[in-house]
Structure formats: structure tokens, C-alpha cells
Amino acid sequence: xxxxxxxxxxxxxxxxxxxxxxxxxxxxxxxxxxxxxxxxxxxxxxxxxxxxxxxxxxxxxxxxxxxxxxxxxxxxxxxxxxxxxxxxxxxxxxxxxxxxxxxxxxxxxxxxxxxxxxxxxxxxxxxxxxxxxxxxxxxxxxxxxxxxxxxxxxxxxxxxxxxxxxxxxxxxxxxxxxxxxxxxxxxxxxxxxxxxxxxxxxxxxxxxxxxxxxxxxxxxxxxxxxxxxxxxxxxxxxxxxxxxxxxxxxxxxxxxxxxxxxxxxxxxxxxxxxxxxxxxxxxxxxxxxxxxxxxxxxxxxxxxxxxxx
Amino acid sequence: xxxxxxxxxxxxxxxxxxxxxxxxxxxxxxxxxxxxxxxxxxxxxxxxxxxxxxxxxxxxxxxxxxxxxxxxxxxxxxxxxxxxxxxxxxxxxxxxxxxxxxxxxxxxxxxxxxxxxxxxxxxxxxxxxxxxxxxxxxxxxxxxxxxxxxxxxxxxxxxxxxxxxxxxxxxxxxxxxxxxxxxxxxxxxxxxxxxxxxxxxxxxxxxxxxxxxxxxxxxxxxxxxxxxxxxxxxxxxxxxxxxxxxxxxxxxxxxxxxxxxxxxxxxxxxxxxxxxxxxxxxxxxxxxxxxxxxxxxxxxxxxxxxxxxxxxxxxxxxxxxxxxxxxxxxxxxxxxxxxxxxxxxxxxxxxxxxxxxxxxxxxxxxxxx
Numbered sequence: 001x002x003x004x005x006x007x008x009x010x011x012x013x014x015x016x017x018x019x020x021x022x023x024x025x026x027x028x029x030x031x032x033x034x035x036x037x038x039x040x041x042x043x044x045x046x047x048x049x050x051x052x053x054x055x056x057x058x059x060x061x062x063x064x065x066x067x068x069x070x071x072x073x074x075x076x077x078x079x080x081x082x083x084x085x086x087x088x089x090x091x092x093x094x095x096x097x098x099x100x101x102x103x104x105x106x107x108x109x110x111x112x113x114x115x116x117x118x119x120x121x122x123x124x125x126x127x128x129x130x131x132x133x134x135x136x137x138x139x140x141x142x143x144x145x146x147x148x149x150x151x152x153x154x155x156x157x158x159x160x161x162x163x164x165x166x167x168x169x170x171x172x173x174x175x176x177x178x179x180x181x182x183x184x185x186x187x188x189x190x191x192x193x194x195x196x197x198x199x200x201x202x203x204x205x206x207x208x209x210x211x212x213x214x215x216x217x218x219x220x221x222x223x224x225x226x227x228x229x230x231x232x233x234x235x236x237x238x239x240x241x242x243x244x245x246x247x248x249x250x251x252x253x254x255x256x257x258x259x260x261x262x263x264x265x266x267x268x269x270x271x272x273x274x275x276x277x278x279x280x281x282x283x284x285x286x287x288x289x290x291x292x293x294x295x296x297x298x299x300x301x302x303x304x305x306x307x308x309x
Numbered sequence: 310x311x312x313x314x315x316x317x318x319x320x321x322x323x324x325x326x327x328x329x330x331x332x333x334x335x336x337x338x339x340x341x342x343x344x345x346x347x348x349x350x351x352x353x354x355x356x357x358x359x360x361x362x363x364x365x366x367x368x369x370x371x372x373x374x375x376x377x378x379x380x381x382x383x384x385x386x387x388x389x390x391x392x393x394x395x396x397x398x399x400x401x402x403x404x405x406x407x408x409x410x411x412x413x414x415x416x417x418x419x420x421x422x423x424x425x426x427x428x429x430x431x432x433x434x435x436x437x438x439x440x441x442x443x444x445x446x447x448x449x450x451x452x453x454x455x456x457x458x459x460x461x462x463x464x465x466x467x468x469x470x471x472x473x474x475x476x477x478x479x480x481x482x483x484x485x486x487x488x489x490x491x492x493x494x495x496x497x498x499x500x501x502x503x504x505x506x507x508x509x510x511x512x513x514x515x516x517x518x519x520x521x522x523x524x525x526x527x528x529x530x531x532x533x534x535x536x537x538x539x540x541x542x543x544x545x546x547x548x549x550x551x552x553x554x555x556x557x558x559x560x561x562x563x564x565x566x567x568x569x570x571x572x573x574x575x576x577x578x579x580x581x582x583x584x585x586x587x588x589x590x591x592x593x594x595x596x597x598x599x600x601x602x603x604x605x606x607x608x609x610x611x612x613x614x615x616x617x618x619x620x621x622x623x624x625x626x627x628x629x630x631x632x633x634x635x636x637x638x639x640x641x642x643x644x645x646x647x648x649x650x651x652x653x654x655x656x657x658x659x660x661x662x663x664x665x666x667x668x669x670x671x672x673x674x675x676x677x678x
Contacts, residue, residue, distance in 0.1 A: 204399055205403060207401065210387070211395045212389075212394065212414050212415035212466065214418050215387075227405055
């Protein structure tokens with residue numbers, strides 16, 4: 001009755017053309033995104049083609065030197081330093097995502113199949129670690145992994161009981177420690193979307209599969225997993241992208257051994273004071289992330305198609 | 310000894326309830342379902358019909374007793390090893406598969422080769438009148454169509470028994486009536502034993518060869534549709550199926566031919582009486598409203614003839630319902646079909662008008678709980 005399209009005359013103030021109203025509605029968001037995202041991004045792009053003067057200020061020129069340096073082309077010939085960093089970042093992001101899926105799926109399944117009144121408690125427990133500061137949680141892993149740490153202590157104690165010789169494992173700092181830290185850090189972001197997908201599956205679908213002759217294993221592969229795919233896709237996007245750019249985990253647990261793009265960018269801006277080169281690295285990181293994400297979502301979608309049924 | 314498609318012998322099912330108590334869903338149920346029949350389990354919600362069906366399917370295991378499928382005990386067999394298939398109330402079609410993949414799923418699990426699978430899926434979809442729907446997805450289909458797909462998905466496996474759990478519950482009335490006839494046709498065509506769970510008595514009467522009426526986890530009566538309706542063995546069955554009159558009173562005398570005299574206050578009735586009931590027992594007399602005849606004048610020499618005063622007459626389209634007081638405590642409901650040509654005088658009158666009612670002794674039954 002009160003829609004503006006109705007033939008009965010509406011108050012003149014409210015009868016703005018639909019497209020004008022649409023623009024008005026998105027204006028606040030648009031403004032925010034323009035000021036805080038689009039303009040800074042353009043500045044980063046412009047800076048990335050610049051150079052550094054001896055005082056660490058940006059000289060605005062148009063040169064591909066920063067990009068060439070990133071892919072290893074220098075005046076002295078091929079230098080694989082930055083290519084290795086980029087490759088390490090992508091590989092670590094893939095490893096992290098894969099491990100997180102493998103660990104998150106059973107957890108999410110367990111929560112989704114738990115009695116309804118217990119599910120909230122479990123979800124709460126999954127979220128509790130997020131209340132602690134990110135950096136402190138990563139520092140906690142130093143306590144666990146270092147040579148006189150909790151893990152080596154336990155192993156030494158167990159070895160002592162069994163009467164075996166024990167040499168503390170050299171777990172920290174190491175690339176492995178960085179991987180553990182990343183997996184730990186991003187696990188909740190995979191559990192929650194997978195849980196949401198699993199929780200939506202109607203119990204009768206499992207019964208229907210069993211009724212049609214599928215045992216538990218085949219039901220899992222043919223029904224449970226495909227229906228949880230949207231959650232895994234959403235979780236992958238939530239995990240892969242931040243892992244690509246994070247520098248704190250590798251900084252703390254890698255002990256300067258593990259340098260990722262994130263660390264590279266941070267150091268260029270703060271230590272080396274080469275904002276132009278840092279900007280170029282940022283752009284490369286964005287492009288890499290975008291390429292992987294686009295490829296992935298082309299293949300699996302954003303994870304909304306199946307759920308809507 | 311007759312071969313039964315499904316037999317339940319002293320089956321009980323107990324669940325732990327939400328607050329730790331034990332819920333007994335099914336109590337010592339024994340049923341024999343014949344090969345090739347359309348068998349319905351009918352009862353109000355919570356009567357144990359769905360639990361019984363789920364035990365036959367294998368989704369629940371009986372706490373006690375055994376279930377036989379063509380003579381073989383299957384009570385503890387997991388569902389995927391039972392040669393029965395189920396049509397679920399909410400259809401339970403796999404949303405990530407096409408209709409063709411859904412229907413082929415059971416065949417695929419059995420290892421039927423792909424070419425045969427395709428042919429059988431096509432056949433099954435033709436049987437439920439959805440030819441060529443293989444590539445569609447369930448969310449593009451109406452409830453009635455999804456129902457047919459669910460049927461095709463079950464029947465394509467040629468199960469020994471097809472289990473249907475209130476499959477028409479989510480459909481609107483018109484579609485439901487259509488599907489009832491369609492189901493009956495399909496059952497005759499494929500000759501498979503159907504076990505059908507419903508709380509809708511009309512649906513059960515329309516489709517079933519035999520019906521089991523259940524209440525509180527117990528089977529009250531098993532019989533042909535006409536037996537259940539015309540010869541209920543207890544007050545619950547008479548009450549649950551259709552409309553009926555109940556008159557509370559006492560059995561006065563019993564003759565040897567299955568008839569007895571029944572007294573309620575001043576009124577004396579002749580009615581059929583089950584064997585084993587002795588005079589003096591408190592009982593209930595039941596007579597269906599459509600068996601009660603209404604007359605303006607006293608009929609001659611008929612038993613069960615009473616005079617009463619009209620309390621109310623209600624026109625309901627096909628019928629008119631009359632509520633008549635026979636005594637201060639006994640009221641009777643009668644139904645007359647509006648079958649006379651329109652314009653002919655109908656039986657009606659102001660409240661309080663004097664009318665005669667009568668029914669044949671074999672239309673009324675004496676029931677004890």
C-alpha cells in the first residue's frame with residue numbers, strides 16, 4: 001500500500017526516482033570505501049612506481065624498477081631473494097589452509113552433530129581463545145615450542161620414564177613453528193563456516209543415503225562433504241587471504257629465519273624506509289592473492305549456491 | 310503358514326527422553342503385513358506409527374522383539390543393508406544432485422552399471438509422470454513434483470517393501486487427493502508391498518487394503534478399511550475413524566446370536582455385542598451418524614426407535630447434520646445426505662420440533678474398553 005510505485009499519490013518527498021534512492025542508500029558506504037580504501041590504494045599504486053631518495057622520502061617518477069627488483073631482475077643479474085619470499089608466502093598460505101581444513105572439519109562435524117543445547121557451549125569454547133590478544137597467543141607458542149619449553153619438557157619426562165636418551169627438539173624458531181602458529185591462529189575462521197554448512201544439513205538426508213544403500217563412508221563422500229563444500233570455500237577465503245599478508249606470526253615464531261611478503265612490506269616501510277619498494281611489494285601481494293582467489297572461486301563459487309536449496 | 314512381507318513380533322522401543330526419563334514409543338507391537346498389500350499405520354501423533362516404520366527401515370533399532378522381512382530377521386541390520394526403501398515426509402532429496410543423480414543414487418550404491426542405471430532412471434521418472442526431468446534440480450520443482458521424485462528414487466531400486474512416512478503431509482488438499490489415487494495406482498502397477506504411515510484417517514481409508522490403528526505405542530485394531538470403520542473393537546478406534554455417537558450405559562442382556570440389550574437411563578437399545586461380554590457390564594454403545602434415520606412420523610414395529618426433539622440442524626453442503634435430544638442425557642447426531650433434487654422439501658424445522666430416529670440393530674455396537 002505504501003510503496004512509492006503504487007498509483008495512489010505518495011507524499012512528494014518520498015517519491016524520489018528509485019535509482020536516486022538507491023544511490024542515496026549506498027552513499028555512506030561508498031564514501032567510506034572511497035576515502036579509506038580506493039584513494040589510499042591509488043596512492044599505493046602511484047608510490048609503487050616511484051623511488052627512494054637518500055633521506056628515505058619518495059621520489060614520484062614512473063619507473064618499473066621496484067617491480068623488476070621484486071621478480072629478481074637487477075643490474076647485477078638475477079637475484080632470487082624476493083621471488084623466494086613470494087613463493088614461500090604462497091606455499092605457506094596453501095599449507096596453512098589445507099591443514100586448517102583437515103583439522104577444522106572433524107571439529108565442526110563434532111559440534112554440528114552434538115545435541116543442540118551443547119552446540120553453543122562448544123562454539124563458545126572455540127571462540128574463547130580469540131579474546132586473548134593475537135600477539136600474546138603467538139608468544140604462548142614460544143613457551144610451548146622452545147628447547148626448554150612445555151613440549152620438550154613433556155617429551156623429556158616421557159623419555160626419562162621409558163629410560164630413553166633425550167635430546168631437546170629444535171622446534172623454535174623454525175618454519176614449522178610458523179606453520180603451527182598460523183594454523184592455530186586461523187582455525188576458528190574455518191570451523192565456523194564449515195559448522196554453519198554442516199548444521200544446515202537435514203538429518204533426513206543422511207537417513208535417505210543410508211536407506212538407498214550408502215554406508216557411513218559413502219554417505220560422507222557423497223552427501224556430507226559436498227554439502228559442507230560451501231563452508232569450506234568460505235573458510236578458505238577467510239584463512240588464505242589473511243595468511244598471505246600476516247607478518248606477526250612469522251616475525252615471532254620464525255625468529256627472522258622466515259621472511260614472508262608481510263615481513264618484507266613491513267620492513268620496507270619501517271626499517272628500510274623505502275615506501276616505494278614496499279608499495280610495489282604490496283601490489284604484488286594483492287595481485288597474487290587476487291589471482292588465487294579468483295581461480296578458486298571460479299572453480300568452487302563463493303559457497304552460497306548449494307546452501308540455498 | 311502364510312508368507313508375510315513384514316512381520317513385527319513383540320516389538321518395543323524405548324528412548325531416553327529429553328530430561329532423562331524413558332519414553333516408551335512402541336509397546337509389544339505385533340503386526341503381519343502381507344506380500345503385495347497396501348498397509349497403513351494410522352493414529353494420532355505420538356502413537357508409535359512413525360517409530361514402527363523407522364524400525365522397519367532400520368533408522369531405529371527395536372529395544373525388544375524382532376522384525377522379519379520375508380521370514381528373515383532384520384531387526385538389528387543397518388538400513389543400508391535392508392532391501393527396503395523409504396519415502397520421507399520432507400522428500401529428503403539431495404540438494405547438490407540433479408533429479409537424475411538423485412534417482413540413480415540407490416542403483417549406484419548397488420553397483421548397477423551406468424547404462425542400465427540410465428535406462429532404469431528414465432523408466433522410473435516416466436512411471437511417476439516426470440519424463441525427461443533428469444537434469445533438473447529439486448529446488449526448481451514444486452512440492453508435488455519433489456514428492457514424485459522421492460517416489461521414483463525409492464521405487465527404482467525395486468525394494469521388497471516401500472515405506473512411506475506421511476509423504477503427502479506437506480501438500481495442499483487438492484494435490485493430496487490426486488497423489489492418493491496416484492499412489493494407489495503405482496502400488497497396483499509395481500505390486501510392491503507399501504507400508505504407509507498417516508494420521509489422516511480419510512487418506513488411510515482411501516488407499517489401504519488393511520489398516521492398523523495405533524494409540525500410545527499399542528496396536529488397537531488391524532483390519533480392512535470397512536472393518537475398522539464399521540466394526541471398531543474399542544472406543545478409541547470408533548472415535549478416531551470418522552464421526553460417531555457414543556452412549557454410555559450398561560449391558561442388560563446378551564442373546565446367543567451376537568446381539569444384546571443395552572440400557573442408558575430410560576432408553577433401551579438392541580445392538581451387536583462382542584463375545585465374552587456378560588450382562589451388568591458398563592459399556593459404550595456406538596452408532597455412526599449416517600446409519601441413523603430421521604422420520605417425521607413413528608415407524609411401525611422397528612427396534613431402536615426413539616422420539617426426540619431437534620436441538621440443531623446444520624447444513625454442510627453434501628450433508629445436513631441433526632443434533633437430537635433423546636433424553637436429558639442422551640444426544641444423538643444424525644447425518645442425511647442432501648441427495649434430493651434442489652427445491653424438494655428437506656427435513657428441517659425449528660429447534661424443539663419432535664422427530665423420530667431409528668437405526669438397525671446391526672448398525673450399532675457395544676464396546677468395552
